[in-house]
Amino acid sequence: MLIGQFWGTSAAEGIPAPYCRCPVCLEAREKGGIYSRMRSCFRLSDKIMLDLGADAVAQSMRFGDITDIEHVLITHTHDDHLNPHMLMEAMWSKRFRKPIHYYFTEEAFEITRLWMDSPWILKGMLRSWVEEGIVVFHQLKFGERTKVGDVFVTPFRGNHKGNVEPNSAMYLVELPDGRSLFYGLDSGKWLPETLEAVKKLHLDIFISEATAGIHFGRYGGHMCLEQVRELVGELFDSGAITPETKVYLTHINHGSSHDQMLEAVDALDFPLPVTVAVDGMKIF
Ligand SMILES: [Zn+2]
Numbered sequence: 644m645l646i647g648q649f650w651g652t653s654a655a656e657g658i659p660a661p662y663c664r665c666p667v668c669l670e671a672r673e674k675g676g677i678y679s680r681m682r683s684c685f686r687l688s689d690k691i692m693l694d695l696g697a698d699a700v701a702q703s704m705r706f707g708d709i710t711d712i713e714h715v716l717i718t719h720t721h722d723d724h725l726n727p728h729m730l731m732e733a734m735w736s737k738r739f740r741k742p743i744h745y746y747f748t749e750e751a752f753e754i755t756r757l758w759m760d761s762p763w764i765l766k767g768m769l770r771s772w773v774e775e776g777i778v779v780f781h782q783l784k785f786g787e788r789t790k791v792g793d794v795f796v797t798p799f800r801g802n803h804k805g806n807v808e809p810n811s812a813m814y815l816v817e818l819p820d821g822r823s824l825f826y827g828l829d830s831g832k833w834l835p836e837t838l839e840a841v842k843k844l845h846l847d848i849f850i851s852e853a854t855a856g857i858h859f860g861r862y863g864g865h866m867c868l869e870q871v872r873e874l875v876g877e878l879f880d881s882g883a884i885t886p887e888t889k890v891y892l893t894h895i896n897h898g899s900s901h902d903q904m905l906e907a908v909d910a911l912d913f914p915l916p917v918t919v920a921v922d923g924m925k926i927f
């Protein structure tokens with residue numbers, strides 16, 4: 644069953660950020676609601692999650708349990724997207740559910756060995772959970788199409804360095820109903836090989852990071868709205884994005900308020916309507 648809900652739409656610090664009294668964080672503390680953002684996470688379906696990061700427990704309290712989750716696609720190994728504690732939560736429920744499958748791309752898979760070898764992560768118990776089949780780790784290859792539950796996924800190289808890997812993963816997901824969804828988080832200006840490959844696709848739903856928001860400039864490892872506008876323009880010109888594509892922006896840092904994002908998106912004159920995502924927004 645497809646769900647398609649943003650469980651978090653912030654960058655690594657969250658909004659309001661714990662150590663911050665900037666105007667954006669003050670507004671979020673005062674108003675709450677759409678002005679506050681938890682760390683980026685997307686519930687694709689009853690069984691599939693895109694990332695399960697720093698706010699996963701709080702997000703589950705707000706949006707519902709994840710008892711039925713069987714597959715977690717990890718974009719990269721930064722803590723805002725990947726929280727080892729969630730494996731402890733899965734282990735606690737082992738008697739009531741199937742194994743949980745985690746997917747990492749190429750070098751990012753190395754984090755699973757580091758975790759299993761560490762007495763400091765999950766009390767050093769992870770190796771035995773893997774041996775018992777409670778947790779199953781999978782290594783995906785960039786550009787290779789793989790079946791995950793009832794969807795097909797293809798990871799593309801992002802321009803963003805993780806804790807152990809040189810490239811984050813941006814995922815093309817082919818949904819059971821025939822639609823395609825692209826989840827492009829944590830990447831600076833796209834690598835030429837990724838841009839060329841994605842230009843050849845047809846995307847029904849395009850989700851992009853817009854980390855630096857209104858702070859126009861050239862960012863390494865993330866994009867501002869101006870860069871996202873350029874990217875959407877290129878994908879529109881190539882036909883990968885069409886007027887029917889639904890475009891959403893997420894992974895937004897505390898440099899931009901929700902209202903500032905809306906104004907800036909308007910001013911940038913995108914070739915099609917673009918939605919600034921908020922926590923809890925359902926898109927299917
Ligand atoms: Zn991030």
Ligand SMILES: [Zn+2]
Nearest residue numbers: 663665668897
């Ligand atoms: Zn702030």
Ligand SMILES: [Zn+2]
Nearest residue numbers: 719721803829
């Ligand atoms: Zn990151």
